[in-house]
Amino acid sequence: MSASWQLWRDKRGRLSALRIAALVLLLLPLGKALYDAGAIAHGARPLNDLIHRAGFWALTFLGVTLSITPFRRIARYGNLVEVRRMLGVGAFCYIAAHLCLYIADQSYDLGKVAYEITHRWYLIIGGTAWLGLAVLAATSTDGMQRRLGGLRWRRLHQIVYAIVLLALIHYFQQTKADITVPVFAAGLFGWLMAYRALAWWRDTTELSTLALLGLAVTVSALTFAGEAIGIAIAFHVSPLRVLGVAFNIDAGIRPGWQVLAAGLAVAALDFVRVRWNSRSARARTVAAE
Ligand code: HEM
Numbered sequence: 289m290s291a292s293w294q295l296w297r298d299k300r301g302r303l304s305a306l307r308i309a310a311l312v313l314l315l316l317p318l319g320k321a322l323y324d325a326g327a328i329a330h331g332a333r334p335l336n337d338l339i340h341r342a343g344f345w346a347l348t349f350l351g352v353t354l355s356i357t358p359f360r361r362i363a364r365y366g367n368l369v370e371v372r373r374m375l376g377v378g379a380f381c382y383i384a385a386h387l388c389l390y391i392a393d394q395s396y397d398l399g400k401v402a403y404e405i406t407h408r409w410y411l412i413i414g415g416t417a418w419l420g421l422a423v424l425a426a427t428s429t430d431g432m433q434r435r436l437g438g439l440r441w442r443r444l445h446q447i448v449y450a451i452v453l454l455a456l457i458h459y460f461q462q463t464k465a466d467i468t469v470p471v472f473a474a475g476l477f478g479w480l481m482a483y484r485a486l487a488w489w490r491d492t493t494e495l496s497t498l499a500l501l502g503l504a505v506t507v508s509a510l511t512f513a514g515e516a517i518g519i520a521i522a523f524h525v526s527p528l529r530v531l532g533v534a535f536n537i538d539a540g541i542r543p544g545w546q547v548l549a550a551g552l553a554v555a556a557l558d559f560v561r562v563r564w565n566s567r568s569a570r571a572r573t574v575a576a577e
Pocket residue numbers: 336339340341343344345346347350383386387390405411414415416417418421455458459462
């Protein structure tokens with residue numbers, strides 16, 4: 289048995305390459321911020337820069353956490369579940385830093401912080417997501433899981449979907465100009481939710497390569513449509529005109545294409561894995577004959 293702080297060891301106390309990789313991944317943004325320290329310190333608003341970085345990485349690690357279920361099924365790599373909790377708690381650490389940096393940016397005036405968080409919509413939404421994540425982090429231990437019971441614990445942790453949705457809304461609300469990255473993030477979240485919905489509807493843990501292809505195309509189309517409608521409403525222009533720009537590659541690669549590429553990569557991974565499995569099953573049969 290390993291001490292719980294020895295995050296690089298598995299439950300039996302052995303060094304775990306997977307856990308070490310997850311730890312390195314979680315520490316990368318911190319390393320990047322240290323590397324950029326000079327540029328950040330000389331920037332116009334160093335604290336605001338760090339607030340943005342911490343918020344972005346918290347959302348990214350939440351996305352990685354939600355990707356574990358589809359990825360371990362598609363790649364047949366069940367061990368991935370071992371690092372899910374670490375990634376989720378890591379996301380919470382970044383979001384805790386996000387709030388602390390915000391408090392520092394407000395010169396530690398807690399009265400002002402409380403006022404802002406309860407009066408500005410994007411902060412009300414971010415604050416609600418923050419509280420939800422705090423509850424998930426506090427109940428993430430084995431002891432809490434036992435105390436709550438498996439079913440209640442799982443139900444409680446399903447609020448993570450609503451939390452990510454709120455975090456995305458907060459991300460959109462505070463984005464002043466270029467919405468490319470938030471739209472891409474929303475498209476990926478759409479894929480993750482659609483994957484779960486389809487698997488639940490078909491009552492299976494294994495979607496076919498064809499279903500994954502369909503998912504990639506549908507979610508990408510919805511991402512194009514969502515972006516076009518959003519921009520059309522915000523700037524009072526025709527959504528068809530926005531779509532026209534999206535299909536003009538010279539104007540840049542819009543998030544709909546990026547979501548399509550990600551979805552197709554997943555379908556390709558599934559295709560290769562299925563072929564690989566059937567080839568090794570055939571080899572085993574021949575060897576047994
Ligand atoms: C009490 C809770 C929160 C506060 C006070 C807060 C505050 C802020 C502030 C002040 C900004 C920058 C806005 C600007 O420069 O105009 C920001 C951006 C952001 N926040 Fe939060 N936030 C909170 C919760 C969250 C949560 C829970 C998440 C995600 C899990 C999140 C993700 C983000 C993201 C992704 C950005 C934009 C980063 C970028 O521009 O790349 N925030 N937040």
